[in-house]
Amino acid sequence: MQNRRFDQPGHPPATITEYQGVRSLHLGTSWVQGAMRLSRPDTIELEYVQMMMMWMLFKDDPRHIVQLGLGSAALTKFCYQRFPRAKVSVAELNPNVIAICESLFGLPANDERLAVHEMNALDFVNDPARHGTVDVLQVDLYDEEARGPVLDSPEFYQACADCLAEDGIMTTNVFGEFSNYDKNLQHMEMVFDAVVWLPEVHDANIVVIAFKRSPVLDFSDLYERAAAIRKAYNLPARGWVNGLKGWMLDQQ
Numbered sequence: 001m002q003n004r005r006f007d008q009p010g011h012p013p014a015t016i017t018e019y020q021g022v023r024s025l026h027l028g029t030s031w032v033q034g035a036m037r038l039s040r041p042d043t044i045e046l047e048y049v050q051m052m053m054m055w056m057l058f059k060d061d062p063r064h065i066v067q068l069g070l071g072s073a074a075l076t077k078f079c080y081q082r083f084p085r086a087k088v089s090v091a092e093l094n095p096n097v098i099a100i101c102e103s104l105f106g107l108p109a110n111d112e113r114l115a116v117h118e119m120n121a122l123d124f125v126n127d128p129a130r131h132g133t134v135d136v137l138q139v140d141l142y143d144e145e146a147r148g149p150v151l152d153s154p155e156f157y158q159a160c161a162d163c164l165a166e167d168g169i170m171t172t173n174v175f176g177e178f179s180n181y182d183k184n185l186q187h188m189e190m191v192f193d194a195v196v197w198l199p200e201v202h203d204a205n206i207v208v209i210a211f212k213r214s215p216v217l218d219f220s221d222l223y224e225r226a227a228a229i230r231k232a233y234n235l236p237a238r239g240w241v242n243g244l245k246g247w248m249l250d251q252q
Contacts, residue, residue: 006096011096012028023036034073053171061086063087064089064135065135070107077106135167140173169211171208172188173208195210
């Protein structure tokens, strides 16, 4: 492990900083691509990454969870450990990110349930063999410049929707220049039955939840589920429900 390189040519180098007990991942720039609290390596440190788990309000037993963009492996580790009946698949283009996550962020080795693929996310979702097989799709695709999602075309979001099962859910992080927000929303609304934007969290990260089939929202039930998620997983799920409720009120 000590001899592994995180600066293979052809891709941005993976680097770290550590501050007040938190190790952060960078791609050779100051932008934070993920983080891990050293005293609690298996928890999700960043608020917007926690919010990517809001699909838990609607699904409690997914069989296949896919992550596009590994980041610091926080979501991958959490899903792999907390959902033992689920298969967890990842598409990550940068081998430096995979290497540093395995060495310094506690990413487990691939096994019968975990498959981290070094490949382009677009190729992953365009593979017909994967269409209709995914219960949960989590998308967080950024390069070292972090100006906006690397993939955000209608064709990309259509391929994401194609990968989902009939009642599949996608969560995605939309961060960067302001013009990206409306563009991504419009492109998602072209292919998903329902698209909801949650309130902005730190550093202008906005998490979107998109449903292949629009759900029936019972907020009393959602608040009960949020309380159970808080108790079992220590995630701030009540705030997710508040965000959903606020979105619904804004649309009226």
